[in-house]
Amino acid sequence: MDVETFVRLLEPAGQALLAEVRACAGDESDLALGARLRQDHDAALVAAAVTQNHLRGHARAKFGEAAATMYATLDALQQSTRAPVAAHRAERLVETGVGSVLDLGCGIGGDLLACARAGLRVTGVEVDPVRAAIARANLAAAGLDGEVLTADAMTVDTAGHEVVFCDPARRNGKGRIFLPQGWSPSWKFVTDLLRRASVVKTAPGIPHSLVPDGVEAEFVSHGGDLVEAALWGGPLASTRRRASVLPSGEQLSDADEPVSAPTGPVGAYLYEPDDAVIRAGLVAGFSRCVAGHLLDPHIAYVGADELTSTSLARAYLVREQLPFRHKQLRAALRERDVGTLTIKKRGVDVVPELLRQRLRLTGSVPATLVMTRVDGTGCVLLVEPVQPTG
Numbered sequence: 541m542d543v544e545t546f547v548r549l550l551e552p553a554g555q556a557l558l559a560e561v562r563a564c565a566g567d568e569s570d571l572a573l574g575a576r577l578r579q580d581h582d583a584a585l586v587a588a589a590v591t592q593n594h595l596r597g598h599a600r601a602k603f604g605e606a607a608a609t610m611y612a613t614l615d616a617l618q619q620s621t622r623a624p625v626a627a628h629r630a631e632r633l634v635e636t637g638v639g640s641v642l643d644l645g646c647g648i649g650g651d652l653l654a655c656a657r658a659g660l661r662v663t664g665v666e667v668d669p670v671r672a673a674i675a676r677a678n679l680a681a682a683g684l685d686g687e688v689l690t691a692d693a694m695t696v697d698t699a700g701h702e703v704v705f706c707d708p709a710r711r712n713g714k715g716r717i718f719l720p721q722g723w724s725p726s727w728k729f730v731t732d733l734l735r736r737a738s739v740v741k742t743a744p745g746i747p748h749s750l751v752p753d754g755v756e757a758e759f760v761s762h763g764g765d766l767v768e769a770a771l772w773g774g775p776l777a778s779t780r781r782r783a784s785v786l787p788s789g790e791q792l793s794d795a796d797e798p799v800s801a802p803t804g805p806v807g808a809y810l811y812e813p814d815d816a817v818i819r820a821g822l823v824a825g826f827s828r829c830v831a832g833h834l835l836d837p838h839i840a841y842v843g844a845d846e847l848t849s850t851s852l853a854r855a856y857l858v859r860e861q862l863p864f865r866h867k868q869l870r871a872a873l874r875e876r877d878v879g880t881l882t883i884k885k886r887g888v889d890v891v892p893e894l895l896r897q898r899l900r901l902t903g904s905v906p907a908t909l910v911m912t913r914v915d916g917t918g919c920v921l922l923v924e925p926v927q928p929t930g
């Protein structure tokens with residue numbers, strides 16, 4: 541879709557076409573619908589309307605109800621921030637007392653819209669003219685104020701802006717770019733930005749060694765998926781590493797981190813810390829929060845005698861310890877009439893699919909096993925997930 545076609549889609553005739561596509565999609569195949577609409581409309585406009593209608597369906601997963609009036613391209617939608625994650629960041633900006641934000645490389649506006657919704661004055665900058673036009677339209681469709689400039693972020697004067705946000709493109713036509721040196725705007729550009737009040741969204745796998753001194757790395761998970769590391773620069777950095785778990789919003793930071801966690805035996809409860817906690821290197825701090833201890837100094841499983849309500853980890857009630865050796869384990873599981881088996885493992889050389897095949901269980905009871913090391917020795921725990929409260 542080029543800018544001209546997108547602009548025509550926003551005009552009354554384009555909007556009527558989009559509404560017709562929406563009303564008819566599902567009743568007719570795309571092929572039949574397209575062929576029928578092309579009798580009265582130009583082919584590029586029909587293709588744009590059919591595509592937008594599809595993309596709105598895909599966009600629901602990230603943007604919820606708001607997707608119904610949004611525009612996107614497939615690539616830009618894949619790169620955009622999930623609405624709850626963008627809202628979490630925007631709320632933190634508001635809490636710091638900031639009133640406006642400059643979003644360098646705003647794409648179709650995932651973060652831009654969240655900031656505007658949170659009450660910030662927003663200016664977006666996007667080098668791709670189609671995405672810039674879409675970001676403008678998305679602000680307007682949501683009834684939000686804001687400006688979007690079509691420009692190269694690296695040429696924009698950022699001096700007059702309170703906070704600069706940048707979510708560099710980490711994909712190109714060939715796929716994901718793992719090395720920050722290949723991101724756009726460049727890594728050099730974003731690390732320079734981090735000297736001032738700024739936030740840079742990066743991949744959650746970013747090595748800690750790349751985070752500049754004085755910058756906070758916030759590892760964020762949403763619905764159990766580790767989604768990003770947001771780097772907070774200048775006066776916005778308030779700790780060195782932080783884990784934020786959404787949707788609950790529960791957080792842990794290295795201000796809470798003891799030098800090391802004690803180790804101890806399997807307790808009544810086992811915690812599997814969220815990936816945001818693990819990536820932030822905060823397992824020892826988490827262990828302290830639940831009055832627990834590591835089962836092994838090198839493995840991120842925490843044992844405790846009491847249950848503490850938290851969304852920073854999945855909690856399990858430990859029912860029994862079972863034999864690690866395969867034959868004895870099979871006998872123990874058969875004795876308990878176990879059939880469907882969920883296998884969790886850390887720090888042991890086990891392939892769950894292969895183990896399941898080898899155990900050949902035929903019972904009727906579902907069960908969860910945790911296979912790990914306790915103080916260096918292989919261990920199997922029969923556990924029961926504790927349903928999170930609240």
Ligand SMILES: C[S@@+](CC[C@H](N)C(=O)[O-])C[C@H]1O[C@@H](n2cnc3c(N)ncnc32)[C@H](O)[C@@H]1O
Nearest residue numbers: 620621645647649650651667692693707724725
């Ligand atoms: C990861 S996407 C941003 C997604 C956005 N935060 C969202 O939630 O929708 C990065 C965007 O930066 C844009 N971009 C890359 N280099 C740029 C540059 N030098 N100047 C302006 N925009 C740039 C890309 O076109 C892309 O749309």
